[in-house]
Amino acid sequence: MITEEARLKTVRNLSRAAVEFLAPAELSKFEADFARWAVTQSKFRVREGGRAHHRPRDQALDTTLVAGMFFQVMIEAEGLPVNNHERTRFVKQQVKNFLVQRLAGEITLSQFFRLMSLIEEQMTNYFAQIRGGWLSLSPARLEPESITQRPAPAPLASQTPQTNPLREALAAVPLPQRGNRKLTIDGLTDFLTHTQGCWFRLLDFETYFRLNKKTAWLYLSLLLQHEILRHNEEKANRVRYALAPRFLHSIIKG
Secondary structure (H helix, E strand, C coil): CHHHHHHHHHHHHHHHHHHHHHHHHHHHHHHHHHHHHHHHHHHHHHHHCCCCCCCCCCCCCCHHHHHHHHHHHHHHHHHHCHHHHHHHHHHHHHHHHHHHHHCCCCCCCHHHHHHHHHHHHHHHHHHHHHHHHHHHHCCCHHCCCCCCCCCCCCCCCCCHHHHCCHHHHCCCCCCCCCCCCCHHHHHHHHHHHHHHCCEEEEHHHHHHHHHHHHHCCCCCCHHHHHEEEEECCCCCCHHHHHCHHHHHHCCCCC
C-alpha cells in the first residue's frame, strides 16, 4: 500500500508539472481529470509482456494521457534488474521518447530540461522510498564498483553460446581485426560476464585484454554505439562503463 501511495503521489507531481510546462490550457482541469484517472488507474497497469496500451499518438496531450504514461514507465522501471540510478535514467529516456513522438518541434529546450530535472528529483526520491520493497530483486552487486572487487561468477550451465543474447549482440558488432587472441567474441563475453553488471573503467578493459588506451577506447565506443554497454555520463577519470540492462539476465545467475 505504501508503494502504491508513493507511486500515485509521484505520478501526480510529474503529471502536473508536465501539463503545466507542455499543455498549460489543460491546467485548470488538472485536479478533476487526475482524480478521475486515479479512480480507474488499474486499466493502465502493465500487462501482456510488460506493456500497457497508450491512447492513439495523434491525441492531444492531456492529464490522463500524461498520467498513464508516467504510471506505465514507473512500473516498468521498478521491474528492471538494475540499480536506482539506472531506473531513473530509464524513466527519463521513456518520457523523452514519449515527448519526441507527440511534441516534436513544439517543446523548447528550456521546458525539456526543466521537466527532465524534475523527473530525476522525483524518481530519485521515489525509488529511495520503495527500495526495501524489492531489494531482493536488485542485488547490491549492481551498484557502481570496480570489477576487480568481485570474483568471476560460475558459468551458467543452462546457457549455450548459440542461445546467449550477449554473444549474439557481440557477433553483430563490426569489431576491428586485432592480433590479440583474447579480444574475440568469446573473450568479450567472458569479460562482460565477469563484470556481473558492475561499472568498470577503461583501465580495467585495457588491463584485461592488454591493450593500449586508444584501442581499448575504440572497442568500448563500438559497444556503446551498439547499446551493449551503458555509460555513467561522467567525464575524464570518472568515466565508467557497464553492461546494458537488457543483457543482465544472460549473465547473472538466478
